[in-house]
Amino acid sequence: MLLNIILLIIGFVVLIKGADFFVDGASGVAANFKVSKILIGLTIVAFGTSAPEFAVSVKSLISNNGDIVLGNVIGSNILNILLILGFSSLFHSLTVKNNTVKKELPITLLITTLFAVLLSDKLFDPNTTNSFTRSDGIVLLLFFLVFVYYLISMMRNKIEDTSEDKQLPLQKSIIFTIIGILGIILGSNVVVDSATVIAKLLGVTERMIGLTIIALGTSLPELVTSVTATKKGEYDIAIGNVVGSNIFNIGIVIGLPVALFGGIAKIAFSGIDLLVMIVASILLFMFSFNDYKITKKEGIVFLIMFIAYYTYVIIG
Numbered sequence: 001m002l003l004n005i006i007l008l009i010i011g012f013v014v015l016i017k018g019a020d021f022f023v024d025g026a027s028g029v030a031a032n033f034k035v036s037k038i039l040i041g042l043t044i045v046a047f048g049t050s051a052p053e054f055a056v057s058v059k060s061l062i063s064n065n066g067d068i069v070l071g072n073v074i075g076s077n078i079l080n081i082l083l084i085l086g087f088s089s090l091f092h093s094l095t096v097k098n099n100t101v102k103k104e105l106p107i108t109l110l111i112t113t114l115f116a117v118l119l120s121d122k123l124f125d126p127n128t129t130n131s132f133t134r135s136d137g138i139v140l141l142l143f144f145l146v147f148v149y150y151l152i153s154m155m156r157n158k159i160e161d162t163s164e165d166k167q168l169p170l171q172k173s174i175i176f177t178i179i180g181i182l183g184i185i186l187g188s189n190v191v192v193d194s195a196t197v198i199a200k201l202l203g204v205t206e207r208m209i210g211l212t213i214i215a216l217g218t219s220l221p222e223l224v225t226s227v228t229a230t231k232k233g234e235y236d237i238a239i240g241n242v243v244g245s246n247i248f249n250i251g252i253v254i255g256l257p258v259a260l261f262g263g264i265a266k267i268a269f270s271g272i273d274l275l276v277m278i279v280a281s282i283l284l285f286m287f288s289f290n291d292y293k294i295t296k297k298e299g300i301v302f303l304i305m306f307i308a309y310y311t312y313v314i315i316g
Contacts, residue, residue, distance in 0.1 A: 005194070008190075011190030013187070018179070018224075019225045021180035026041075026044050029174065035313055037234060037236035039151070039155065042240040050244075055185075057257050069264060071214060075215025076245075078277050079216060080249075088227050088230040089299025097239075103150065105289075109282065112281045115140060117203075131263050136256070138255070141256055181283075191220060247270055
């Protein structure tokens with residue numbers, strides 16, 4: 001137990017320092033290539049910080065731990081909005097670009113709703129075998145391709161918003177980005193592994209581990225990266241990180257492994273889990289659409305929802 005607590009602390013230190021390097025490096029890459037930071041947030045940062053979720057899902061699916069796979073994605077997507085954006089907005093209101101409100105957030109809401117509908121069909125229809133099938137994974141994967149097409153169109157347009165930035169040299173930016181993502185992945189893996197061991201020693205169930213410790217552990221890269229980005233005034237990276245990660249989590253973290261390795265035989269989640277995931281996405285869109293920013297008050301609403309939901313998960 002003591003060894004795992006020590007490893008947990010070390011993992012957090014590596015994770016936090018890695019995120020610091022990662023944000024500086026990603027921001028530098030955006031400045032050097034004259035592309036928008038929201039694009040960097042949606043791609044390099046989002047995909048990079050979602051690497052732990054993907055690794056955990058593949059490992060869990062191969063090991064036939066379906067509850068951890070679904071709990072990882074559902075919990076991570078809830079945490080990304082309610083905890084990460086909620087906590088980040090306490091440091092400074094998060095400005096949301098017009099393009100993000102009109103295009104990226106609707107895509108997030110659509111793929112989240114699709115995922116919830118596919119799952120709810122299995123949960124509430126007594127005639128189903130209560131499984132998440134390969135065909136469901138393929139549907140999610142195909143929808144993810146729409147997002148990829150959108151990213152490609154953004155790259156072609158090369159929206160510039162970095163002219164006033166003090167640029168890091170390109171080589172240094174790339175090195176910082178690589179060191180940062182390695183630190184993030186290594187740190188998060190250490191945190192997840194040690195926390196899982198501690199939880200099992202304390203007798204916590206697999207569903208609880210998936211929705212809480214695994215989801216929180218694999219969301220640590222997004223949390224630390226978004227908070228670090230907010231403190232540095234890189235609001236596009238903070239927003240893009242969460243939006244891109246949620247889309248990536250559904251399309252790739254759950255869709256790709258299920259499409260490749262087969263379905264999840266049994267689903268042990270409730271409608272409340274799916275409802276909170278959808279409501280969080282709706283609120284994110286509504287808050288952003290209202291005044292093109294997520295204010296401290298709106299962040300507090302996210303955090304209250306986060307506390308209420310996880311109180312239900314733990315007590316229920």
